[in-house]
Amino acid sequence: MNLESPNVLKMLASTRLAEGLTHQELQSLGRTARFMEVPAGHILFREGEREDDVFLVFTGHVKISMKVPGRGDVTILTAGPGDLVGWSGCISDGIMTATATTTDVGRLIALSGKQLKQACDEDPQLGYVLMKRMAQVISRRLTSTRIQLLDLFSERGGTP
Amino acid sequence: MSVTSESCVQNFDPWLSHPVRIAGITREIPGVCTLNLQFEDSRLASTWSFRPGQFTMLYVPGAGEAAISISGDPGVSSVITQTIRDAGNVTRSITGLGEGAVIGLRGPFGSCWPVEMCRGRDVVLIAGGIGLAPLRPVILQLLRQRDQDQELTLIVGAREPSLLLYPDQYDAWRRQGLNVIQTVDRADDSWTGGIGVVTAVLDRIGLRNAAETVVMTCGPEVMMTYAIKTALSRGIPRELLFLSMERNMNCAVALCGHCQFGPHFLCREGPVFSYRHLRPLMRIDDL
């Protein structure tokens, strides 16, 4: 399905990524997007491979895993509705640092990283807002990782 | 000024330790067990009651006393249910006892979760590790008083799946209308729940009306701090955020100062606090 269908725009408009965008900005974002419905076990991207798309999860869950020698694939995070995964496609060289696999039927919007970058270059105001939103997503992910590193539930972690 | 939404007035001798018999023991997860206690004095059994969030002081002769939250159903008065983690001298003595052993109990003490405030509002409970124990009475009470339109969510986190507390009860709670979301720090491929911290779940769950959603949290202080920060960023007002501060305490009657947190005695004014009152001490805004 093409993203310019009003439904996809409506879906996009309900996300935090698009919060506060003007109608025109939303249209520009919409032109980079396409709707996907995928089964459980679908691999959105693989660690070490190049991927252009950034994914917004609407329903279902996506496990993010990394290969660890001797341990195989280790899931480090489960993303769910409202989460953005695969930002490397938009903000770095597009080489994915982890593998993303759906764990149940997923409804997602894929944003083309290349087109998104182009839209941001052409409209710096839109670019600023979107990059700020992505920075917020990354900052929240960093905080979560830090909390996970603290191992709060260990014996010394401070449970009551 | 009371720092909680619902005060729990005590009208008993706070120093009097009553003998209670261990009527049942459930081994929950390594180092944690749940005791069902029964008063030796049957008159007490019929009059004693508690409100969700309150705790007792359990006393083992020769070992000492420890504050332990009540984790059972407030609607059941015949037994007092308490979940205990073996953390040191007193708690190890308690968890090492068998059925039939008699220990001392003072209480109930402390403030309560704002159960009445939840009527007509959606509720999100966030529990980490054994922090689910003090929240279980509120879960049971909320499920009992739930109206059809009310959304109740429990986000429960643990280090790994085998360390989730009360997992055999989640399905029953789900059937009664509680949306239980489990998340762990690490797990193997057989795990079908989430991986990640409770705050990441709170960050993305759908909230129908954040301004009218009550949040209650109990777990490690760092977890609660970030849970509150996340709740605020989702638009939940300060006065609807509640946390249980279960710091080390001694006398339970605001005398010894062991549990003092700024101007507050956690044993008298807590353990359940409204974030609005603890905010100056928690410095969340500076994080």
Ligand SMILES: Cc1cc2nc3c(=O)[nH]c(=O)nc-3n(C[C@H](O)[C@H](O)[C@H](O)COP(=O)(O)OP(=O)(O)OC[C@H]3O[C@@H](n4cnc5c(N)ncnc54)[C@H](O)[C@@H]3O)c2cc1C
């Ligand atoms: C209001 C309240 C409710 C509580 N509810 C429960 C409960 O439901 N179940 C439960 O297992 N525990 C609960 N606790 C914690 C429990 O009281 C302590 O773990 C216990 O007092 C430790 O005593 P101990 O002699 O076994 O250990 P100690 O030998 O005194 O201490 C062992 C270690 O635990 C640390 N410690 C002691 N108390 C605490 C605390 N409150 N928080 C974090 N670390 C502590 C000590 O600093 C020390 O490192 C609660 C505490 C409070 C204040």
